[in-house]
Amino acid sequence: MTTTVVLPGVPGLGGLYARGAALSVAHRIRPGARTLPDVEYVVRGVTADAEHLTAYQHLVGESASDLLPAGFVHVLAFPVATAVMARPDFPLPLVGLVHLANRVTQLRPLSLGTPFDVRATAADLRPHRSGTQVDLVTEVSVDGTVAWRGVSTYLARGVQPAGTASDEAPEPFVPPVPTGRWSLDAGTGRRYAAVSGDRNPIHLSALSAKALGFPRAIAHGMYTASRALADVGARRGDAFDWTVDFAKPVLLPGTVTVRIARSGEGFTFAGWNARSGKPYLTGSVVPLA
Incomplete structure (x- = not known):
């Protein structure tokens, strides 16, 4: 049964990276450690800041609008997924993870000032030709309906789980x-x-x-x-x-x-x-x- 952890707010990445670095020194994947924590992290009532949105739009070349670009939604939700990876029972070291891919489905645009909920969990720990890969799945919902879903795939190089990698070069x-x-x-x-x-x-x-x-x-x-x-x-x-x-x-x-x-x-x-x-x-x- 999945445990839901409701956070009081979006955590800061600095503290998460510091925690992940401390765990990574002593917490490499262990023989027999083949499972992900059966947990989801939730933050409710997240809203975007207008100055933050404008700075993002200027930096990546998005047009001025009150609609949140899909990449900006990733920025807002990313710390919640990182909190899952910074757990002591997460089987891969956070430091050194390589971002392999991202898959985003935006079902409807989110607007500045509209509160939304973020839900994140880890899934599909599996072999990769260079180590072990895992998906961090993040959903952003408005009034209980998913508006944006992102799957970020990460690789821990040299960390070999049981099984054979199915992905080809x-x-x-x-x-x-x-x-x-x-x-x-x-x-x-x-x-x-x-x-x-x-x-x-x-x-x-x-x-x-x-x-x-x-x-x-x-x-x-x-x-x-x-x-x-x-x-x-x-x-x-x-x-x-x-x-x-x-x-x-x-x-x-x-x-x-x-x-x-x-x-x-x-x-x-x-x-x-x-x-x-x-x-x-x-x-x-x-x-x-």
């Missing part, structure tokens, strides 16, 4: 004809951190990123995904599926060559390194009928 990426280019300066990570609250050191400076094994700071994956969504713009409609798979991290400063184009009933997007031809992210936005 991704198809080779062939760079398409570009439609644009993003020039990201060294402060991109710090600006998104200020808006999102996600102040992971790998995003903040070359010095802090080097301490964690990166040659320079890297852009937040959800910054690049949200920027692609913003580039699709109003053509996505009010209800849509938004998917993104992350490949290589974007080192800062850096340039991302981009293609965003209509495909079938929706749009596909990709960002890659023009010199190496290696992808940073690929995804799609498909309006719902």
Whole structure:
């Protein structure tokens, strides 16, 4: 039976990361530790702040509106999912988790000033060719009806559970004809951190990123995904599926060559390194009928 934990408010990411770091030192997955905590975290009556929304819109290129972009809803709900990962009985170390993919279904837009509830849980702990992956499932509801649902998939490298990985290596990426280019300066990570609250050191400076094994700071994956969504713009409609798979991290400063184009009933997007031809992210936005 799932235990529901009602939090008094959206927790701060700083405290969650500190707790997760302390647990990660001594809490690697153990032989026989194959289950996720059967718990859901809930925060009720969350509302967006107008200045916060405006700062997000300016940063990722969303148009000015009282409607909350799907990426901004992720920002507001993300700490609740992180609280699940920061539990002592969560079987993967929070520090070092790699964000592999995001799947969002927006069923209706959320408006500034409308209170909503956030519910988060972990699901589907499973093998991956490089370790163990898990989904963090977050739902945002208004008056008991789900308006937004996000599934974030994370990987713990080198952590091997029982079983055989069913996922195959991704198809080779062939760079398409570009439609644009993003020039990201060294402060991109710090600006998104200020808006999102996600102040992971790998995003903040070359010095802090080097301490964690990166040659320079890297852009937040959800910054690049949200920027692609913003580039699709109003053509996505009010209800849509938004998917993104992350490949290589974007080192800062850096340039991302981009293609965003209509495909079938929706749009596909990709960002890659023009010199190496290696992808940073690929995804799609498909309006719902």
